Amino acid sequence: MEHVHLAPEDEDDLYTGYNDYNPTFDSEELDNDIGFQQAVRTSHGRRPPVNVFPSLIKTQYIRNLSRVPLMSSMGRPMTGAQDGAARPMTAVRAAGYSSMARGSAFDPLGQSKGPAPPLESKNEDSPEEKIKILEKKVNDLIEESCLAQSRGDLQLVILPDTFYITKCWDFMTYYVLLHFQVLFNLANQYESNDMYPEALNTYQLIVKNKMFNNAGRLKVNMANIYFKQKNYPKAVKFYRMALDQISNAHKEMRIKIMQNIGMVFIRMGQYSDAITSFEHIMSESPNIKTGYNLILCYYAIGDRDKMKKSFQKLISVPLGIDEEDKYIPPNDEPHTNMVYEAIKNDKLHQMERERKALAEKFIMTAAKLIAPAIESTFAAGFDWCVDMVKGSLYVELANDLEINKAITYLRQKDFNQAVETLKTFEKKESRVKSAAATNLSFLYFLEKDYEQADRYADLAMSADRYNPSALVNKGNTVFVKQDYEKAAEFFKESLRNDSSCTEALYNLGLTYKKMGRLEGALDCFLKLHSILRNSDQVMYQLASLYEMLEDPHQAIEWLMQLISVTPTDPQVLAKLGELYDNEGDKSQAFQYYYESFRYCPSNIDVIEWLGAYYIDTQFCEKAIHYFERAGLIQPTQVKWQLMVASCYRRSGNYQKALETYKDIHRKFPENIECLRFLVRLCQDLELKEVQDYATKLKKVEKMKEIREQRVKSGREGSAQSRREGSADSGNSGNSGRSDHLSTKLRSLPGSNEPYETSPQRDIGEHQQLFFFWWGLSFLFCKTVL
Secondary structure (H helix, E strand, O other): OOOOOOOOOOOOOOOOOOOOOOHHHOHHHHHHOHHHHHHHHOHHHHOOOOOOOOOOOOHHHHHHHHOOOOEOOOOOEOOOOEOOEOOOOOOOOOOOOOOOOOOOOOOOOOHHHOOOOOOOOOOOOOHHHHHHHHHHHHHHHHHHHHHHHHHOOOOOOOHHHHHHHHHHOOOOOOOHHHHHHHHHHHHHHHHHOOOHHHHHHHHHHHHHOOOOOOHHHHHHHHHHHHHHOOOHHHHHHHHHHHHHOOOOOOHHHHHHHHHHHHHHHHHHOOHHHHHHHHHHHHHHOOOHHHHHHHHHHHHHHOOHHHHHHHHHHHHOOOOOOOOHHHHOOOOOOHHHHHHHHHHHOOHHHHHHHHHHHHHHHHHHHHHHHHHHHHOOOHHHHHHHHHHHHHOOOOOOHHHHHHHHHHHHHHHOOOHHHHHHHHHOOOOOOHHHHHHHHHHHHHHHHHOOOHHHHHHHHHHHHHHOOOOHHHHHHHHHHHHHOOOHHHHHHHHHHHHHHOOOOHHHHHHHHHHHHHHOOHHHHHHHHHHHHHHOOOOHHHHHHHHHHHHHOOOHHHHHHHHHHHHHHOOOOHHHHHHHHHHHHHOOOHHHHHHHHHHHHHHOOOOHHHHHHHHHHHHHOOOHHHHHHHHHHHHHHOOOOHHHHHHHHHHHHHOOOHHHHHHHHHHHHHHOOOOHHHHHHHHHHHHHHOOOOHHHHHHHHHHHHHHHHHHHHHHHHHHHHHHHHHHHOOOOHHHHHHHHHHHHHHHHHHOOOOOOOOOOOOOOOOHHHHHHHHHHHHHHHHHHHHHHO
């Protein structure tokens, strides 16, 4: 028993540590294993494995075998090996595991080893790192260039660096894609900056490089540049070269290139070649734009039959959009209605509406173009187009074509036919009926048949109460009747239905102006100015309102803005001169009056002011020119000839003044003013004719007194007869003759009125009436379109 070894009771189990995990088998930690990484990078890992049991083993190794734990073929310690000591073969306890670990603690994550070794530092001087840095810089420059182009910043200076990097990469074949990106972006930047020669050279570098696959497609871009340069033969050549290099699998791209070829032929005037391209497209993949261009080509060569066939092809092109009924909710459930409303206003539906509107525009334009050419009369041509449209997908355009037919009659000044055409819509659907009635109301308004205009305005409103144009026409008819309050209500209702109706806003401002509500009118026109920034009529109304509000500085400011838009308007220039004259600035007033005279030398008011200005400034010789022109404009007015003679007299040219007065006396022998100056001049010059002119002067003055007495007695007699309330037939006859005579006498100049004054015109009222009609005219165009 002495040779029996018993384990002490306090000693742990012999198999303690068997559960310890050997990190050698942790494949996830191989990246952090320095020895393993060194073996992979060097030839150390490729050495042949060491033989664990060589054929010749020394005795000393056998002696020590009991002291070293044997390793299994998998590298695991032998059973019972603990801390370098082998389990004795005479152990009475079975092999097992101890509850207390000996040696290393349980650490499956390897945290007891401390932090991972630092990564190897990169050598920035190596070729690989230089290439990566350069590649990143190129990509950053390309991205910056694209962003600048999207923002419209075409002058951003990044092209020199990009071009430098392009030259650096010419020798590298590994980065072919990057090289292509740089060159392509550079060409686009040149083209965006209108540097067409440089762009063409860059595109040539891409096209000629055999390493770039499908680079021949970029000949389309080169053709586009030639098109911008109006080098149409080369554009066609490069378009065809690009077309040859694109396979039939890319059908859509080939169609677009053929469209470009057709457009180039149109610019060159080769309509037959353009027709060939467009016909091929319409047979392969028809679309609205190509069909419209085909009609234009046939119209240019005057082929009626082909125009008809092309129009039929145009209206048969499918749009590929959903019907509007699809967006009608099937029930009244709120959630479903919200979903359908959201779908109706999404980007896809907006795109569909835009596509449909564009197609309708092309069809309407094509019909209006070919209608007068395909038949003997434009009416027959319109009828044929209407019949074709009624049998197509665009049946709703038939009524619009009928309205355009009426407009064509208007352009030909055939109002009766226009009215008859529009009256045919009275029994049709509400939308078309309202549009036709609105136009009829406008036509009757122009003819000053206000009863018919009011009737058709009511008809248009009954068909569509929310039609803003109909409400504007109704307000206009009420405005003519001077019922301004009611007219303002109709204009307001029109604005509630359509806040962008500029006609209603304009006419509402005029109505407020007529009612004396100047602040309200000013507010309307200021709002209108924010919508129509360059409207000269709105600016004039603002200037007129500020003048009425006694703010001449603001009125002048608005008129100055107005002449920046219409610098040759003589009425505006004259108004500026008037305002400066009222402010006492004669020099500025003279400048604008003179400019007004240059553009309109027949304005009597301007001529009179300029003549008076030169007289006040003691330049009577210059005033003669203006008064002579006024005499040519109004030869029956003695005023201007007397002013010419007066200018000669003031300048000291008495002989010329005497001749002028004699000439006036021959034309107007009863003019007292002329005779008085003749008597005075003859006395000063000691001429013999002085007695004759003095006798004539006395005779004319006596005749004038007799006329005035008769006029006075005639007025008293007529007043007495009116007070009595009755008179016999004889007295009535005398009274009628007296009234007729008094009227005739009143037309003759009196002693204190040597010449007849010219009537003064109110420029504001004239312009206001003109602008009122402008609103109606614009309304008509809007309604039709």
